[in-house]
Amino acid sequence: MISPKTPDNEQQRLEAVHSYGLLDTLPEEEFDDITSLIAGICEAPISLITLLDAERNFLKSHYGLPFNESSRDISFCGHAILEPEPLFIIEDARLDPRFEDNPLVIENKAVFYAGAPLRTEDGLSLGTLCIFDTKPRVLSKKQKKIIIAMAKQVVKLFELQKKNIALKNTRDTLQKRNRELKEFAGIVSHDLKSPLANITALARLLKEEYGPNFDATGNQYIDYIEESSLTLKTYIDGMLKYYKSDELLAKEKVYVSLSAIYEEIEDILFIDNAEFKHPEDDITIFVNQPALVQIFINLVGNSLKYNRSSVPSVTTTFAENDSYYIFSVQDNGIGIDAKKQEGIFQLFKTTGEKDRNGHIGTGIGLATVLNIVSKLGGMISLESELGIGTTFTFTIKK
Incomplete structure (x- = not known):
């Protein structure tokens, strides 16, 4: 051999x-x-x-x-x-x-x-x-x-x-980096909230105690400090919600009344003279309830914030087919410029428009909505006209 x-x-x-x-x-x-x-x-x-x-x-x-x-x-x-x-x-x-x-x-x-x-x-x-x-x-x-x-x-x-x-x-590496990014964002966001709160409180205290001693420019600077701190706090809160949105997706699906979801949204968001119109039928759906509520909070919340009508109005609809639940959220708000609609769901992408309180958005809310909807097996789209309003339509896979 x-x-x-x-x-x-x-x-x-x-x-x-x-x-x-x-x-x-x-x-x-x-x-x-x-x-x-x-x-x-x-x-x-x-x-x-x-x-x-x-x-x-x-x-x-x-x-x-x-x-x-x-x-x-x-x-x-x-x-x-x-x-x-x-x-x-x-x-x-x-x-x-x-x-x-x-x-x-x-x-x-x-x-x-x-x-x-x-x-x-x-x-x-x-x-x-x-x-x-x-x-x-x-x-x-x-x-x-x-x-x-x-x-x-x-x-x-x-x-x-x-x-x-x-x-x-590659998938394992991306998942690891994503986990590390979430942990980093959570730690940084948490660690920043305390000093930010101190800055905001000190700015208010400074204005209350020593404001009369400052001229108009000095008081304006203090207002800038407070406003910037509140803006950064909004960003931090938004980032925490964005990275915690995946935690919502881990929740089990349950049978829930659609009316109960609408009532929850109304209790959280609607005050003053705003109108909320939604289907009255007592329909039961099988969904991830916390995730669906978070989608509505972001969409309906934007409909109310970016609305200069004397009577802000939000109308939601519901339909379904063999594979999907289909929802829409329509408002009579300021609308979104057609040139800005394509990138509206990108993280940190904003229209540049101020809300009812004079603040510009963070560009995190709609990115969070897209993340949740996509991972629930659905899609989201919008139709909007300046000065008339906006309609968001999204689906969730059954």
Whole structure:
């Protein structure tokens, strides 16, 4: 017996083999289907998909054998990967000095072998798609062609596996960074709230105690300090809501009365002479209630804030189809310029318009709405006309 030589590019070859993440993995249907098919077409009792590791021949798929690895020193595949031809054939191993006293030949009656190297685009041989038989054989041209073609398909499956690993690693990295960003935002936001509150309180105290001693400009500066502190507080509160919105999505769906949701929104947001019109039918829906309430709080809250009508009015509607709940929120507010509508859901993107209290928004509320709606399997859109009002329509997957 002659053990197979080590390829000149062995280090690069081994790195390639390990990069696919297939060593020591369980059988998979797509690979087993190929070995079963090849065994049937070639009328062979054994068909394998192998990966040559440093010291062993790992059998990713092993049709006709009870074991999934063997020593590389006695492997036929170790010889096959050294050959430049697309198919390495031993018609009778008992007559070949490389295999005549090989344990696979003596103990397992491996007489006939045909193996197609599994080569990457860089020419690195990972292993083989091969068949064994217990008697001498001659393959037809058709059988040879099919083995070679299916070997290429095996490599394509390997590449797909590699891409899946890369995608999983990228996803895991993004999830980790997202968690870290949320933790960072939470810590920073929490740590900033206390000194901000102190700044606001000190500005008010300074104005109350020493305001009469300041001229108009000095008092204006104090007002600027207080206003800037309140604006920053609004940003911090908005960021906390944005990053905590994913926590709402973890809540279980429940059966809830739609009227109860509207009543909750009315209790939270509606004061003075504002009108809130909503369906009166007692409809029960199966939803993530806290997430839906948060969507309404943001949309209805904006409808009231960005509204200069003597009687601010908000109207909501509800419909459904086989797959989605469909909601809308319509107002008689100031409207949104058509040029600014496209980016309105982007984080920190604002229209630049002041609300009823003279404040400019943070651009966080609608980004939070989009985040929640998207993760609930829905979509959101808007129609708006300056001076007339805005209608937001969103869906939630049932």
